[in-house]
Amino acid sequence: MSQQRDHWNSNLGFVLAATGSAIGLGNLWKFPFITWENNGGAFVLVYLVCIAAVGLPIMMAELLIGRRSQKSAVGALKAVAGPAWGVVGGWGVICAFILLSYYTVIAGWSIYYFARTMEWTFGGFPSGLATGDLFNEQVSNAGLQLALSLSFSVGTVAVVYFGVSKGIERIARLFLPILFGILLLLLVSALRMDGAGEALSFIFRPNFAELEPDSVLEALGHSFFTLSLGMCAMITYGSYIARHHSIVKASAMIVVLDTVIALVATIIMFSVIFSVAGMSEQVGGSTVGMLFISLPELFYSEVPFGVVLGPLFYVLVALAALTSTISLLEVVVSYVIDERGIARNRATFLCGGAIFVFTIFAALSFTGTPVLATMELFAEKVGWFSTADHFVSNWMLPTGGLAITLAAGWFISRKVSEGELVDGNQPRWFHYPTWRFFIRFVAPIAVASIIIAVLFGVDFS
Numbered sequence: 069m070s071q072q073r074d075h076w077n078s079n080l081g082f083v084l085a086a087t088g089s090a091i092g093l094g095n096l097w098k099f100p101f102i103t104w105e106n107n108g109g110a111f112v113l114v115y116l117v118c119i120a121a122v123g124l125p126i127m128m129a130e131l132l133i134g135r136r137s138q139k140s141a142v143g144a145l146k147a148v149a150g151p152a153w154g155v156v157g158g159w160g161v162i163c164a165f166i167l168l169s170y171y172t173v174i175a176g177w178s179i180y181y182f183a184r185t186m187e188w189t190f191g192g193f194p195s196g197l198a199t200g201d202l203f204n205e206q207v208s209n210a211g212l213q214l215a216l217s218l219s220f221s222v223g224t225v226a227v228v229y230f231g232v233s234k235g236i237e238r239i240a241r242l243f244l245p246i247l248f249g250i251l252l253l254l255l256v257s258a259l260r261m262d263g264a265g266e267a268l269s270f271i272f273r274p275n276f277a278e279l280e281p282d283s284v285l286e287a288l289g290h291s292f293f294t295l296s297l298g299m300c301a302m303i304t305y306g307s308y309i310a311r312h313h314s315i316v317k318a319s320a321m322i323v324v325l326d327t328v329i330a331l332v333a334t335i336i337m338f339s340v341i342f343s344v345a346g347m348s349e350q351v352g353g354s355t356v357g358m359l360f361i362s363l364p365e366l367f368y369s370e371v372p373f374g375v376v377l378g379p380l381f382y383v384l385v386a387l388a389a390l391t392s393t394i395s396l397l398e399v400v401v402s403y404v405i406d407e408r409g410i411a412r413n414r415a416t417f418l419c420g421g422a423i424f425v426f427t428i429f430a431a432l433s434f435t436g437t438p439v440l441a442t443m444e445l446f447a448e449k450v451g452w453f454s455t456a457d458h459f460v461s462n463w464m465l466p467t468g469g470l471a472i473t474l475a476a477g478w479f480i481s482r483k484v485s486e487g488e489l490v491d492g493n494q495p496r497w498f499h500y501p502t503w504r505f506f507i508r509f510v511a512p513i514a515v516a517s518i519i520i521a522v523l524f525g526v527d528f529s
């Protein structure tokens with residue numbers, strides 16, 4: 069620990085990096101789909117409440133633990149809550165390791181679809197092409213899958229290699245504005261489509277008769293995933309904040325941006341889907357359906373300026389995924405640097421390589437490979453990929469989240485948490501006792517209810 073710790077160069081850079089971590093496949097891939105499955109309106113409202121009542125206070129908690137300790141996952145929890153809490157940090161590191169290993173596979177698909185859409189933009193969309201078949205073809209091609217995942221892993225390693233301010237922050241400063249710009253273009257185009265009105269009312273008009281108890285838990289579970297909470301990612305990013313930046317302001321900004329982007333992505337996708345007769349029936353089946361089966365084709369038949377927006381959309385997916393994968397890798401790498409005393413460049417290659425071994429398993433889950441494609445550890449979760457996703461979303465995030473919440477609310481002294489949050493730079497609306505009430509009671513009860521639900525068989529993945 070004798071070396072100088074790298075820090076964010078600016079508050080904006082930090083907020084963009086953390087927002088980049090939060091905005092990812094969860095926003096573009098999971099959120100629209102679960103909104104669809106849970107019948108929109110009322111679910112969206114419940115989700116917003118979960119984000120505000122549980123996500124925001126835990127975001128502040130993770131960032132404060134990081135900034136206070138100036139250490140990565142394991143060291144941070146040990147330092148602020150006591151030696152035994154190092155286990156929770158270790159749990160977070162393992163969680164990041166597993167999540168990154170399969171997240172990379174889907175991220176890799178964005179490269180494939182970018183290449184394909186570029187081809188269609190310049191060569192025309194092949195008549196009679198069934199995008200469902202195309203998807204199955206690419207996903208079952210082992211060589212292709214490995215090449216795509218490897219490319220994405222190399223990209224992730226290349227950024228983390230350069231460290232926090234020269235790697236992660238730079239990329240976030242460059243990519244996040246591009247990402248916002250592309251989304252804005254897509255939004256403008258989508259809102260001009262016939263289905264826009266129906267999409268907006270589906271998303272924003274609550275009908276509580278349609279809401280099921282499981283939906284509430286699903287909204288809660290997703291708020292963890294989408295904000296990158298429960299696995300020490302925000303503790304790690306928080307450990308690079310210099311003293312004079314307000315954690316409260318930063319948390320609010322990250323949470324609002326992540327939520328707005330999730331809603332915008334949903335408006336875009338539903339506007340397209342509702343514009344096409346019969347499309348809403350087709351979407352149902354699978355999570356990947358919307359992103360990689362329905363949309364590619366629609367860009368070339370329905371969406372205004374689709375020939376330009378098609379490839380841009382997959383650039384968007386890739387950028388959103390990359391700013392998340394670098395954050396995941398940083399959780400593991402910073403642990404190895406801080407706790408094992410290995411230099412960043414070596415640590416990055418070591419961790420990147422180890423994680424890629426598991427990425428291979430995930431990539432081969434779709435190619436009919438024995439065991440990897442057929443294993444069924446959890447009922448109905450067939451294959452390595454689904455098993456890992458189920459384990460992370462249902463078991464690791466809620467348990468890690470509960471532990472972090474308890475640490476922040478009950479095991480860190482009031483003096484410490486108050487000192488971090490009420491530091492003179494906090495916004496006027498912030499009221500420390502309210503935060504404390506939420507982190508001690510509301511958040512733990514909410515997260516514990518997820519765990520209980522999971523024990524009774526509710527599924528979040």
Ligand code: TRP
Pocket residue numbers: 089090091092093094095167292293294295296297299301392393395396
């Ligand atoms: N928030 C990311 C998304 O929405 C996924 C994610 C979960 C994540 N936990 C993370 C990303 C930790 C980085 C670090 O896609």
